[in-house]
Amino acid sequence: MNWLAEFLKIKFYMVTKDHGFVLTRHNFRETSVIAQIFTLAHGKITGIFKGFYGIKKEFSTPLNLYTLNEFVFYPKKSEIWLMSFADIIKDYSFLRLDFEKAHTAAAMAHLINKVMPGWDPNKEIFGLYKACMDYLDKGKDSQRAYYVFIIKFLTESGFKPEFNRCISCGEEISKNAFFSVKKGGIICDKCVNVYGDVRRISHQAIACLRYIQKADLDTVWRLNINYACEEEILFVLRQFLVYHIDFDIMPERFCKV
Ligand SMILES: [Zn+2]
Numbered sequence: 001m002n003w004l005a006e007f008l009k010i011k012f013y014m015v016t017k018d019h020g021f022v023l024t025r026h027n028f029r030e031t032s033v034i035a036q037i038f039t040l041a042h043g044k045i046t047g048i049f050k051g052f053y054g055i056k057k058e059f060s061t062p063l064n065l066y067t068l069n070e071f072v073f074y075p076k077k078s079e080i081w082l083m084s085f086a087d088i089i090k091d092y093s094f095l096r097l098d099f100e101k102a103h104t105a106a107a108m109a110h111l112i113n114k115v116m117p118g119w120d121p122n123k124e125i126f127g128l129y130k131a132c133m134d135y136l137d138k139g140k141d142s143q144r145a146y147y148v149f150i151i152k153f154l155t156e157s158g159f160k161p162e163f164n165r166c167i168s169c170g171e172e173i174s175k176n177a178f179f180s181v182k183k184g185g186i187i188c189d190k191c192v193n194v195y196g197d198v199r200r201i202s203h204q205a206i207a208c209l210r211y212i213q214k215a216d217l218d219t220v221w222r223l224n225i226n227y228a229c230e231e232e233i234l235f236v237l238r239q240f241l242v243y244h245i246d247f248d249i250m251p252e253r254f255c256k257v
Contacts, residue, residue, distance in 0.1 A: 100142050
């Protein structure tokens with residue numbers, strides 16, 4: 001054994017362990033897989049699993065989309081990292097059994113993939129995705145999981161819409177409130193004529209949006225929000241995502257908004 005080569009290998013390619021969700025995957029050549037993974041400590045990475053379809057014992061996970069796995073890999077300066085071990089932590093069986101919930105999990109993963117830059121860890125967003133996946137896994141409502149995910153995601157990723165004060169004059173809103181997609185926040189009735197893209201929004205919807213932005217998830221899951229209010233929230237979020245992030249994926253049942 002060339003001990004110097006081994007020493008250099010260890011020094012420059014320190015083997016690392018991390019948890020991650022599979023965002024995308026495709027086969028590479030005959031036996032390998034390339035996947036994008038949203039990891040806890042390294043952010044979004046691209047990994048190659050050489051010999052994935054061989055008899056290697058190192059890859060005991062099927063590496064299905066949106067599942068949570070443990071990985072061992074070698075961080076490098078190049079774009080694609082070599083994965084040496086992968087094992088399943090949680091396979092979220094609803095992904096195979098419930099189309100609507102699977103679609104919600106996919107939409108959340110697409111948003112992460114679109115917005116999060118590579119190699120930029122964000123433990124809050126990792127924890128948020130995991131919490132929403134666990135919520136769906138318990139058989140809870142997909143629509144609730146989805147809009148809560150978007151509201152928290154926008155806050156944590158720096159796109160937070162303003163729901164506290166008029167985004168134009170800074171005053172608190174006591175009478176009619178409007179939402180400006182372009183400005184990314186609420187507008188009072190004194191400033192409303194300046195903007196052409198506004199839409200009326202109820203005080204109840206503003207209160208819910210504001211509350212979800214601030215409160216911890218355990219409290220948010222217990223909130224009682226009526227159907228009309230949820231429709232308003234989804235409409236506002238959809239407009240915001242399309243305009244500011246060019247993202248227009250809504251799980252099918254929510255498309256009527
Ligand atoms: Zn104003």
